[in-house]
Amino acid sequence: MKTAEEVIRESLPTIKVMQLATSANNQPWACNVHYYSDDDLNLYWLSTEAREHSQHIAQNPKAAAAVMVHLNTSEENYIIGLSCAGEAECVGEKVDDDIRNGYQAKHNTSDKFLSDVASGANPHKWYRLKPTKIVLFDTKNFPDDPRQEWIKA
Numbered sequence: 001m002k003t004a005e006e007v008i009r010e011s012l013p014t015i016k017v018m019q020l021a022t023s024a025n026n027q028p029w030a031c032n033v034h035y036y037s038d039d040d041l042n043l044y045w046l047s048t049e050a051r052e053h054s055q056h057i058a059q060n061p062k063a064a065a066a067v068m069v070h071l072n073t074s075e076e077n078y079i080i081g082l083s084c085a086g087e088a089e090c091v092g093e094k095v096d097d098d099i100r101n102g103y104q105a106k107h108n109t110s111d112k113f114l115s116d117v118a119s120g121a122n123p124h125k126w127y128r129l130k131p132t133k134i135v136l137f138d139t140k141n142f143p144d145d146p147r148q149e150w151i152k153a
Contacts, residue, residue, distance in 0.1 A: 004136045004148035008082060011069045011136075012037040016107060020045070020129070021064040022056035022088070029053055035065075036103035041152075043084075043129040044091075044099055046117065054090065054127065063088035063129055070140070078140035086131040086152075094118050095126045 002010075021030045029052050033045040043065060047054050057063060062085075069080035094100075100114060116122035136148040 002141050004138075004142070005150050007080070007138055007141055007148075008041065008134055008136055008150055011080060011082060012041065012043075012067065013106070015067050015069060017067075018043060018045075019066045020053055020088075021066075022053045022060070023062070024056040024059040029056055034107050036099060036106050038099060038102070041131055041134065041150075043131070044095065044103060045127050046103075046124045047127055048123045049090070049125060050123075054125075057088045057090065057127065061087040061089055065129055065131075072139075078138075079146075080136070080138045080140060082134055082136055084129070084131040084134040086129050086133070088127060088129045091126045091128050093120055093125060099126075 016034055017032050018035045019030055020033050021028065023029065031053050033047065035043045035045045037043050064083065064085045067082040069082060070076065070078060072079050103109060104114060113122065117124045132152050134150040137146050138148065139146045142148055
């Protein structure tokens, strides 16, 4: 039987879009962003500092994200979803090559776009959400107790 962490590690790379939730001045905001996850289960995306979620993160690093892994269908009667909470931050124009290359492969992002980000010619910046907790809701692998938690050690 798989552990919750194994399911999380297998699931995150298979989905391209997450729902990101931020808040500033007691005003919540949610949006969809394309993401990449690293071996530490950090979530990375590209955005501009002008976006509402980026402005929120600059004021309040507390953020959350959700990823729908599998939606219940008549053929496959189970649900798998991930929710996480942690701290988000702008990491700037550059990330290490593993993150850059992984994001590029996952999203088929052009070299020119990523080079322009790295040089500052494109206003996008890299952002990272470092989860402190990930909740897996999985009726396939954990039918008797579908809510499973992963807490960062």
